[in-house]
Structures are given as structure tokens and as C-alpha cells.
Amino acid sequence: MLTVHHLNNSRSQRVLWLLEELGVPYEVKRYERTRSMQAPPELKAVHPLGKSPVVTQDGHTIAETGAIVEYILSRHGEGRLMPPEGSDDYWQARHFLHYAEGSAMPPLFLKLVLSMIPGRAPFYLRPVLSAALAKADAILVRPEIATHLKHWEDSLGATGWFAGPQMSVADIMMSFPVEAATSRVGYDGHPALRDFLQRIHARPAYRQALKRGGPYAYA
Ligand SMILES: N[C@@H](CCC(=O)N[C@@H](CS)C(=O)NCC(=O)O)C(=O)O
Structure with a gap:
């Protein structure tokens, strides 16, 4: 078992x-x-x-x-x-299988860590830390996340799935980055992401x- x-x-x-x-x-x-x-x-x-x-x-x-x-x-x-081995969709599925944890999650994790730091610092440091970290977030993290969200939205655009015309392992791997990102930055300008989540969340499995x-x- x-x-x-x-x-x-x-x-x-x-x-x-x-x-x-x-x-x-x-x-x-x-x-x-x-x-x-x-x-x-x-x-x-x-x-x-x-x-x-x-x-x-x-x-x-x-x-x-x-x-x-x-x-x-x-x-x-x-x-x-x-998808069928060797097809474009197959390599797209392999891309998302590795990309989900290798590239998509790190900026989301960084955003989470930056947001947690002020609350764990001595109270007199919190205002200055919050201001500095908000700047780091705006300059370094948010643009990076925006690039990833555009890649996801564009990839879903053709079929509603990340790799080819049917649901695949790419969609299962990408579900967590999409859920984590949209819960932090919302769906603005990304209707395909919202639609993707609604469809996967409705699946009996x-x-x-x-x-x-x-x-x-x-x-
Ligand atoms: N890239 C790893 C990440 C593993 C990971 O960080 N898991 C989190 C759960 S979302 C965890 O165990 N966090 C608790 C901790 O770091 O103490 C994977 O995909 O398995």
C-alpha cells in the first residue's frame, strides 16, 4: 500500500x-x-x-x-x-512538471517570507522594516510574479489546460502555484486562471x- x-x-x-x-x-x-x-x-x-x-x-x-x-x-x-510521448504537448507537460516547483514557487515563497518578517521583529523596528520590505516586494517580487502569471494565462489560453487538449499531470502540478498566487495577488486580468481553478475544484477526484x-x- x-x-x-x-x-x-x-x-x-x-x-x-x-x-x-x-x-x-x-x-x-x-x-x-x-x-x-x-x-x-x-x-x-x-x-x-x-x-x-x-x-x-x-x-x-x-x-x-x-x-x-x-x-x-x-x-x-x-x-x-x-500527452503522447515525444509530442509538443508531452514536452510542455514535462516543462510544467519541473517548472512548478523549480521556478513558479520561489517568488511566491519569497513574497510570503517578506510579509512575515515585520510581525516577527521587535515592535519598534516594524514600521521601518515594513517600508523597506514593501519596496523590495514592489521592485523584485511583484514584477517576477506578474511574468509567471502571464506565462500561465497564455499557456492556458489555447485549450484551458497547461499541456494539450486534455487535463494532464501539468495541471495537477500547476494547481498549487495557481492557487497560492491567486490567493495572494488575485485574478485581475487573468480570467483563464480563475476558470482553470473553478474547473479543477469541481472535479470529483x-x-x-x-x-x-x-x-x-x-x-
Ligand atoms: N519543493 C518541495 C517543497 C516541499 C515543502 O516545502 N513542503 C512544505 C509544505 S507546502 C513543507 O513541508 N513546509 C513545512 C516546513 O518547511 O517546515 C516539494 O515540492 O516537495
């Missing part, structure tokens, strides 16, 4: 969604974030990085969402959720994954 080591309110939700789409049996081991929003120390006993998701099966322990998704597809996919994973802030 495949076990998903799942942290509440996290990108691990994508792994549950993938398994539901494929109809693969799995068990969920839930972990709760600490007050500082970090993973609890028990996750370090599963994998040294102590992050979620991690999956375990038949003596394998696999961390990192993209690698987990590749593992699940190679063991249980039977060609599903991947997505809804079943929410039931298995527990509270999730983005859907």
Missing part, C-alpha cells in the same frame, strides 16, 4: 488529487503544522528534509512533489495524464482528495 505523508494545508494535496484521478489505493498519514507553520519534527523520521509530501511504498521513500508524481505515473499511470487530506485553505 502506498502511504502519503501529508501535511495539512500544503502542496501535498496535489499528490492525493493525482492518486484519486488514477484510482490508486493509498493511505494518508496526516501531520499538523506547528504554530510557526512548520512541519512537525516527526516528518524528519520519514525523510531527513522533514517536508511534505513524502510517499513510502515497498521500502521506497520518495520526497519532492515532482519526483513523487513521476514515481506514481511510472508505477500506476498506464499512460494516463501524460479533487473533492475526494480534499476529504482525504483535511483542511486546505485554497479550495
Whole structure:
């Protein structure tokens, strides 16, 4: 049996969604974030990085969402959720499989960290820190996020999916960056992103994954 080591309110939700789409049996081991929003120390006993998701099966322990998704597809996919090998859509799906965590998430994470700093600083430093970080956000982070949002909007434009005419693994990987970004900066000028989220959130497999994973802030 495949076990998903799942942290509440996290990108691990994508792994549950993938398994539901494929109809693969799995068990969920839930972990709760600490007050500082970090993973609890028990996750370090599963994998040294102590992050979620991690999956375990038949003596394998696999961390990192993209690698987990590749593992699940190679063991249980039977060609599903991947465009025909070698086609343009296939390489587009591979692009988004790596890009979601490699390039899309870092500026969103930076934005989150910048927003948390003033609240954790001594109160007398907060006004000056807030002003400096707002400037860093405006100069460095927001333009970067805007470039990514345009790439997503343009990519969805043709078919409503990230790689080709049908839903694929690209859409599952990209769901978390799209959910995280739009919850922070909204949908202004990005109707395809709003439409994408409405369609994926309505899928029975997505809804079943929410039931298995527990509270999730983005859907
Ligand atoms: N790129 C990694 C990121 C893993 C990651 O940072 N997971 C978050 C959950 S959204 C986590 O475990 N955060 C808790 C912590 O860092 O303590 C992946 O996709 O698996």
C-alpha cells in the first residue's frame, strides 16, 4: 500500500488529487503544522528534509512533489495524464512538471517570507522594516510574479489546460502555484486562471482528495 505523508494545508494535496484521478489505493498519514507553520519534527523520521509530501511504498521513500508524481505515473499511470510521448504537448507537460516547483514557487515563497518578517521583529523596528520590505516586494517580487502569471494565462489560453487538449499531470502540478498566487495577488486580468481553478475544484477526484487530506485553505 502506498502511504502519503501529508501535511495539512500544503502542496501535498496535489499528490492525493493525482492518486484519486488514477484510482490508486493509498493511505494518508496526516501531520499538523506547528504554530510557526512548520512541519512537525516527526516528518524528519520519514525523510531527513522533514517536508511534505513524502510517499513510502515497498521500502521506497520518495520526497519532492515532482519526483513523487513521476514515481506514481511510472508505477500506476498506464499512460494516463501524460500527452503522447515525444509530442509538443508531452514536452510542455514535462516543462510544467519541473517548472512548478523549480521556478513558479520561489517568488511566491519569497513574497510570503517578506510579509512575515515585520510581525516577527521587535515592535519598534516594524514600521521601518515594513517600508523597506514593501519596496523590495514592489521592485523584485511583484514584477517576477506578474511574468509567471502571464506565462500561465497564455499557456492556458489555447485549450484551458497547461499541456494539450486534455487535463494532464501539468495541471495537477500547476494547481498549487495557481492557487497560492491567486490567493495572494488575485485574478485581475487573468480570467483563464480563475476558470482553470473553478474547473479543477469541481472535479470529483479533487473533492475526494480534499476529504482525504483535511483542511486546505485554497479550495
Ligand atoms: N519543493 C518541495 C517543497 C516541499 C515543502 O516545502 N513542503 C512544505 C509544505 S507546502 C513543507 O513541508 N513546509 C513545512 C516546513 O518547511 O517546515 C516539494 O515540492 O516537495
